[in-house]
Structures are given as structure tokens and as C-alpha cells.
Amino acid sequence: MATTATLTLASADIAGDPVSVSKTATLTKAGSTNDLDQSSGLNRVHLRSTTQKTLLAANAEGNDLAAKVYIVNKSDDASLYITVSINAQTTGKLYGGDFMFIPWSQTDTSASIKVAATNWTSSTGDIPVEYALFHEDTDFLTNA
Amino acid sequence: MATTIASINLTSTDLLSDSLSLSAIATLTGAGNSTGLTQTGGLARKTTESASQYTLFAAASYTDDKAHKIYLKNMETSAGLYFLISIHDVEVGRIYAGDWALIPWSADTTGDNADFKITPSTSASHTLEYMIIHE
Numbered sequence: 001m002a003t004t005a006t007l008t009l010a011s012a013d014i015a016g017d018p019v020s021v022s023k024t025a026t027l028t029k030a031g032s033t034n035d036l037d038q039s040s041g042l043n044r045v046h047l048r049s050t051t052q053k054t055l056l057a058a059n060a061e062g063n064d065l066a067a068k069v070y071i072v073n074k075s076d077d078a079s080l081y082i083t084v085s086i087n088a089q090t091t092g093k094l095y096g097g098d099f100m101f102i103p104w105s106q107t108d109t110s111a112s113i114k115v116a117a118t119n120w121t122s123s124t125g126d127i128p129v130e131y132a133l134f135h136e137d138t139d140f141l142t143n144a
Numbered sequence: 145m146a147t148t149i150a151s152i153n154l155t156s157t158d159l160l161s162d163s164l165s166l167s168a169i170a171t172l173t174g175a176g177n178s179t180g181l182t183q184t185g186g187l188a189r190k191t192t193e194s195a196s197q198y199t200l201f202a203a204a205s206y207t208d209d210k211a212h213k214i215y216l217k218n219m220e221t222s223a224g225l226y227f228l229i230s231i232h233d234v235e236v237g238r239i240y241a242g243d244w245a246l247i248p249w250s251a252d253t254t255g256d257n258a259d260f261k262i263t264p265s266t267s268a269s270h271t272l273e274y275m276i277i278h279e
Binding site for chain 2: 006007013027042084098
């Protein structure tokens with residue numbers, strides 16, 4: 001059940017020499033070579049609130065297991081961003097078109113991944129966000 | 145202005161009953177604008193032989209509340225060796241051998257400094273490659 005994640009980072013002009021990084025990872029369970037075998041599938045939501053919303057609810061059973069989270073801000077507007085937080089700690093912001101791919105520890109039930117359309121107003125329009133979770137805990141249910 | 149392109153492909157032929165193929169391409173730009181990120185720390189490599197946590201990027205060294213991006217790659221091949229990623233004192237997750245991550249980072253300094261920290265799983269030799277692209 002191999003799932004692979006490939007990242008490419010490329011720039012011809014951010015430094016004196018070109019930057020070209022390309023890496024592929026096979027998503028495996030914690031500390032083993034067995035493949036991750038669970039997924040939430042690709043989800044899509046439309047954010048229209050500056051209030052934090054739970055995108056993925058942490059389950060303490062997932063602590064120390066391997067989980068990977070993919071989130072992409074599908075807005076075409078570069079100024080519209082979502083703020084991503086874990087356990088009340090802002091990790092970063094995804095502006096229109098940005099994506100992230102991170103591991104997720106789920107240290108406890110407070111470690112949910114939350115997002116907020118921080119600069120949303122009724123005139124900006126919704127911010128479409130797509131996300132997927134790849135994980136190993138068979139008892140773990142997503143989509144809070 | 146520099147142009148830096150990040151792309152991701154997530155694929156599986158057998159995780160689900162239908163093939164999975166997700167992809168996205170992003171031009172890395174500044175916070176709230178279309179100007180390409182112009183700064184980078186370059187691709188770097190660090191080998192540790194201690195299980196102590198260390199700060200990879202100090203928030204105070206970067207502009208607060210911007211569209212920084214951090215790339216990490218665990219270069220190990222032994223499946224049990226991982227790096228735990230933390231921001232300030234919150235655990236984000238572990239990248240196991242061969243894993244990579246691309247993480248947006250605000251470098252917040254408004255409250256507690258959101259320093260970007262790494263903890264190797266053991267005192268065995270762990271090698272990490274990393275790069276920050278920032279404003």
C-alpha cells in the first residue's frame with residue numbers, strides 16, 4: 001500500500017546558483033518500513049470565518065504514531081490566508097496557492113489542527129481549503 | 145524579485161480502491177502579496193549525536209508574521225530514527241527516516257518566541273537536511 005510524496009523546490013534566481021531540490025518519501029508507519037494504510041481522502045471546505053475551526057481533531061491514540069497532513073489554500077487571491085495552529089500554537093500561514101505537508105504527533109486531544117480565515121470578511125469571499133490525512137491508527141477517525 | 149516554485153505530488157495505486165493522485169504547485173510569495181520570496185538560508189545539512197533539543201531557526205532572527213517556508217528532510221535510512229519538530233513548546237510531529245516536510249512558519253515573536261526546534265530520537269548519529277525560504 002505504498003503512498004509516495006514527492007516535493008520539488010526550484011528557483012533559478014533566489015541565490016547565486018540555482019536551487020533545485022527534489023525528494024520522494026514513501027509514507028510508512030512509525031519506526032517501521034510498513035506502509036501507512038489509512039487516509040481521510042481529499043476533503044474540501046470553504047472557510048468563511050475568522051474564528052478557528054478544527055480541521056483535524058487529534059486523538060491521543062495517535063500519539064507517537066506516524067501521520068502526515070496535507071493542506072492547500074486553493075484561493076486565487078494571494079492576500080487571502082489561513083492561519084494554521086496546533087495546540088494553540090500558530091505554526092504558520094498559508095496564502096492563496098500555498099500548501100504544506102507536515103508530520104503530526106497528536107500528543108493529546110489538545111493537538112488538533114485548527115485553521116482560521118484570519119483576514120476574511122464578507123466581501124473577500126470564501127477561502128477554499130483542501131486537506132488530506134494519511135495515518136496508521138485503525139481506530140482514529142477524522143473530520144471533527 | 146526571485147521566483148521559487150514548490151510542487152507536491154501524492155500518489156498511491158493501492159491505498160484506496162481507486163488510484164490516488166494529488167498535486168499542487170505554489171509560487172512562494174511574500175505575505176499577502178505576489179512578490180516572490182527573496183531570501184534563503186540555502187540547503188544545509190546537520191548531523192547530531194545528541195538527543196537534546198536544539199533550535200534550528202530562532203524566531204527573533206526573522207521578520208515576525210511573514211510567509212516563511214521551511215523544508216526538512218530526514219536523511220537517515222534506519223526506520224526508527226526520527227526528528228521531532230516543535231514550534232516553541234508545542235510538538236508538531238516526527239519525520240522518520242526518509243521523510244520530508246514543508247512547513248509554513250510565521251516566526252511569531254508577539255508572545256512567546258515561536259522558535260523552530262528539532263529533537264533527534266536518540267544520541268545515535270542523525271543527519272538532517274534543511275532550508276528556509278523567507279522574506
